[in-house]
Amino acid sequence: MAEQVAKNARIASTVLKTLSNEERIIALKAVHDGLLKAKLDIFEANVKDMQAAKENNLSSALIGRLDLSKGDKFDVMLQGILDVADLEDPVGKLTLARQLDQGLNLYRVTAPVGVLLVIFEARPEVIANISALAIKSGNAAILKCGKECFHTFTIMSKIVSESLAATVVPKDAVQMIGSREDVAALLDQDKYIDLVIPRGSRELVRSIKENTKIPVLGHADGICSIYVDKDADLAMASRILADAKTNYPSGCNAAETLLIHESLKDQVPQIVKGLIDAGVVLHASESVAEVLAASLIPAAQVVPAIEGDFDKEFLSFDIAVGFTKDVNSAIQHINTHGSKHTDVIITDNKDAADKFLKSVDTAGVYWNCSSRFADGFRYGFGTEVGISTNKIHSRGPVGLEGLMIYQYQLRGEGNIAGDYLGAGGKKAFIHKDIELSSVQL
Amino acid sequence: MAEQVAKNARIASTVLKTLSNEERIIALKAVHDGLLKAKLDIFEANVKDMQAAKENNLSSALIGRLDLSKGDKFDVMLQGILDVADLEDPVGKLTLARQLDQGLNLYRVTAPVGVLLVIFEARPEVIANISALAIKSGNAAILKCGKECFHTFTIMSKIVSESLAATVVPKDAVQMIGSREDVAALLDQDKYIDLVIPRGSRELVRSIKENTKIPVLGHADGICSIYVDKDADLAMASRILADAKTNYPSGCNAAETLLIHESLKDQVPQIVKGLIDAGVVLHASESVAEVLAASLIPAAQVVPAIEGDFDKEFLSFDIAVGFTKDVNSAIQHINTHGSKHTDVIITDNKDAADKFLKSVDTAGVYWNCSSRFADGFRYGFGTEVGISTNKIHSRGPVGLEGLMIYQYQLRGEGNIAGDYLGAGGKKAFIHKDIELSSVQL
Incomplete structure (x- = not known):
């Protein structure tokens, strides 16, 4: 089951990454509108989670984090989706252009990392937040919540899925996994999942880091x-x-x-x-x-x-x-x-x-x-995916850039390596950088 | 033992990253000169390895890879050190500058990843190549070779260490580990080692990927x-x-x-x-x-x-x-x-x-x-650390850039978060990008 979820996410990611910024924005607005319309139903489910938390004697801090109706939390969450939609498109940005030879040009273009696994506890607003970040950055996401926000998660997942169904975003681009048992199985899917993002306690982050080979974006400690x-x-x-x-x-x-x-x-x-x-x-x-x-x-x-x-x-x-x-x-x-x-x-x-x-x-x-x-907000990144204490890929507060990698495009006119020095031929490479602003791919 | 090696590498890396490009170039030239002077001794040791390989019926392809005296391999290896020395300094490059507020400026500056573990088989020239890449990029390196190049490795390690001893590069910046048993123990040192670079067969890469939590730069398959x-x-x-x-x-x-x-x-x-x-x-x-x-x-x-x-x-x-x-x-x-x-x-x-x-x-x-x-050479990177099929950090042919990460520097005049919106205060952030060429750190 975990493998199928991960595999479907991978397939969806290859479609999602080809969508235009406009198509991704339309999908984000649909998610926003869907959640707004279902506000009362979501609050109702949220009350059930808080009641269960009280019955289980969970801490008041945790119950506070669960509460979606507190202050302007719900509105802030919805506004966050629109804010992410408005960010500069991180996909397909040209970061290097180089002429290797006449008619043979190399381009480095930003591309989504692929499939994200987001694991969080008692923070239902993460559902909206991560769905938005994933869609905007062209990454498929698998969301796994703790059992303490089961009811809120169930209805919000349903609404996000329904909202996306009316758009060109593939339905498996955002998948939500409710049950607790699947975490270990998901953490094993390093063939399909590219990055794990934990949102929660130090213990959660630590336990995830210890139980997966997939790179984890985040930090356990802030000393x-x-x-x-x-x-x-x-x-x-x-x-x-x-x-x-x-x-x-x-x-x-x-x-x-x-x-x-x-x-x-x-x-x-x-x-x-x-x-x-x-x-x-x-x-x-x-x-x-x-x-x-x-x-x-x-x-x-x-x-x-x-x-x-x-x-x-x-x-x-x-x-x-x-x-x-x-x-x-x-x-x-x-x-x-x-x-x-x-x-x-x-x-x-x-x-x-x-x-x-x-x-x-x-x-x-x-x-x-x-x-x-x-x-991330103080640094002016517009949004924050997390704060990383890793030594590779992303470090410190991470914005949308942390969900991106790049691909090299090489465009030729039938060029073969054997014509060049070092591979049997006599031609030398030119290696001349091209002004990025002059490139129209 | 593996832990101590890794810990010492970490400490050396914090010194190495502060050295100037000139200091690192002097160290590279010292390594070059040392190896050149010991050419005959190295060949003598190399012959022993090839004899042992023949006695052990190793493949002729492997014996060919072992042979440092074949054609211009030794000279190419030495020239490679000078070529790496001449590359643009990858350390301390400014990649973002932003005014957060009056007197509060954010800078993003490239920095070495930290500690590299390089594991290779039957390719003695990797010792010179990786020592050069590590020193140039300000990373400490632990080199672990297969037993088939034991003699060559032993003498080359000795010369590299002796050559560095006369420079400001800390002696633990490049450490060489001969024995086979240590690989597993080294692969466990994710607290101190930041990146593993395997140089060898598909089987080597696969087995390393399966046995460590440290990120591995490279690829098992090229399909x-x-x-x-x-x-x-x-x-x-x-x-x-x-x-x-x-x-x-x-x-x-x-x-x-x-x-x-x-x-x-x-x-x-x-x-x-x-x-x-x-x-x-x-x-x-x-x-x-x-x-x-x-x-x-x-x-x-x-x-x-x-x-x-x-x-x-x-x-x-x-x-x-x-x-x-x-x-x-x-x-x-x-x-x-x-x-x-x-x-x-x-x-x-x-x-x-x-x-x-x-x-x-x-x-x-x-x-x-x-x-x-x-x-990497055809792409014009000057050198190649490896070709990565990973989805984060580096992808495709990887040059020196793949051994770098960044640090954020925030320079203030006593600024505190509590004065700003979102943390209890009334000041808004400016978030104005600064022209990189105008910055003098």
């Missing part, structure tokens, strides 16, 4: 560090730290580790002022704790750092704090303990900043600003 | 198809087919499947003329065999296609031949049976070509030219 250099503006440091830690502590781009240049021993109370005022608890290394013991900082807000605190994503009003000898040891610490998400240096010294920006192996290297800017 | 459309120039088809099949039959870009539009039944002898003249054996479908039986083509060059022939990489003077109803069924056949390497349409009909170019899900879609052009 972001802030290094306060000896030449830092301390008021700036205090302000950035408060924002990075407390603006949204459960965000993956929240700061979890604070490293302070050891020459700033006496200035630590100044540096952590913003954190202390916001009520953050400092998990202090021994030497930091010593310095703070002599300060006016409430003892309740300083606890000794224990083993693992500098490798921990607290996701709460807690931060690990330690001294570091210099920018080099800060870099080394982050390259060893960080999660390659986003890391910050605060300094007025350009040399130290340059060293840090060049040396830290992380998706986002920041200078004098908050790690909280690591976000 | 390239050529579709001769009803509007094809038949003389051109015959010529391209002969080249694509026979110019280098053991190449992954050689043609393995020939699909002919069924309206060309009577022209089949004309189409396959080049193949027949070159001595190729046609593995013909029933209907093709029927047509050929009535022709002047030697019966010995036509055998019935058996199950699996249309999913087979012959790598010999053999090709599977079948009819197809139209361009759509050719596309469907290739999307089902191909290996996403390189596929060709021969036609004078632009609509059919456009359909094919858009719909075939393969790294190289070719129109009226030979599949044999699928090659």
Whole structure:
């Protein structure tokens, strides 16, 4: 069953990738209109899911995520579909044109990755969001939701399918899988599925990464560090730290580790002022704790750092704090303990900043600003597929580009390799780049 | 042991990525000079490997690949190091610059992927080639060779290490692992190793892909198809087919499947003329065999296609031949049976070509030219890391670019997210692209 679903998605993807931007936009509008018309039915199903969640004593945070009628969530979700429809077409963009020889031209053209498997928990709006991203980018998608949004998922799937049926998008371009058991079987379909996108908890992402050979776009941990250099503006440091830690502590781009240049021993109370005022608890290394013991900082807000605190994503009003000898040891610490998400240096010294920006192996290297800017919308990508801590394909906040790859087109006039040097012939290649704007494929 | 090697490579990679192009070029020249000076010692070790191979009755093809003194192989290998040194620096190239707000600028800068694991068999020149590619691209590399080139590998490793020791490249930037047992352990180091590059047989690539979670750059199969459309120039088809099949039959870009539009039944002898003249054996479908039986083509060059022939990489003077109803069924056949390497349409009909170019899900879609052009040097990449049939990161012939990823740099003046819309504040983002050539980081 999982294999058939994946195979059908693959076939649908080869049709979907040939559709024009206009055809894909019409399909997105149809999905938008279908969901809008069914708003009350969707809310009804959504209430059932929330009731079941309460009966099963699920956390109030989870129930809040389930609730599609909360505030303007439903309208935002629908507007999101139209926003994605309006984005620049990512398919078929020319990124390289080169004359290999007279009458033999090479073109590199963007193309959809193929088939996406999206696994999510308790976030019914992902159905609309991912359907939109997939169709816009020409990728087929298989959506797999957690059982906690079963009713909402069932009706929304039905509406998305029905809406697409009236368009030229093949029906298997977006398939929805309800049952829990299929996850493992789907994760085995590396022959047909090109990319897995998990939307949910750290545990979900980790368990998916451990159970598939298919590339996974996303991140399990966001252990972001802030290094306060000896030449830092301390008021700036205090302000950035408060924002990075407390603006949204459960965000993956929240700061979890604070490293302070050891020459700033006496200035630590100044540096952590913003954190202390916001009520953050400092998990202090021994030497930091010593310095703070002599300060006016409430003892309740300083606890000794224990083993693992500098490798921990607290996701709460807690931060690990330690001294570091210099920018080099800060870099080394982050390259060893960080999660390659986003890391910050605060300094007025350009040399130290340059060293840090060049040396830290992380998706986002920041200078004098908050790690909280690591976000596709803030970067101006229009949408966000996820934030990747992978080292290949896409890194950091990922927009539609992350769902694209390319194909090489070679257009000839009967050219054969055997006529050229290196393959038995005498002709040399020209290898002359062609101005992209002059090409009409 | 494998973990320590991988960990050391990771640490070395964070230093290597900060070196300037000049520093990396000096290191490459040192490796070149070291190998040149030790030419005779290397040949001596190489002879031992070839003797051992003969004693172990290894194939003459393998012994040929082992032989570093054959023709100009050694000189070509050394020249390759200098050629790679001369390539444009792939590190630190600016690919996006955007003003998010006054004093808050986002930059996307190319960076090395990190740590490469290169596994190869019986090709000692890979040591020089990969060392050069890794150093030039700022990636650390772990090289693992098959036991058949043990002696050559041992001395060349020693020379590469000694040559690098006199430069600023960290000694663990290129590590060589001799023993066979470590492969499995190395393939488990997904925490430290970012990319595996296999150089060797299909079986090697397949076994690596099956035994690691680390992304593998390369391809197991090259099942390239050529579709001769009803509007094809038949003389051109015959010529391209002969080249694509026979110019280098053991190449992954050689043609393995020939699909002919069924309206060309009577022209089949004309189409396959080049193949027949070159001595190729046609593995013909029933209907093709029927047509050929009535022709002047030697019966010995036509055998019935058996199950699996249309999913087979012959790598010999053999090709599977079948009819197809139209361009759509050719596309469907290739999307089902191909290996996403390189596929060709021969036609004078632009609509059919456009359909094919858009719909075939393969790294190289070719129109009226030979599949044999699928090659990094022919594409003008200066070097080739491999040919990828993956769907993410890199596709088709891969140059140095395939060893690169990017980092986002965000440079601020104390900016915090909480001041902006969406995170509690009132400021809107500007999101204005900056002309790349005007940026001086």
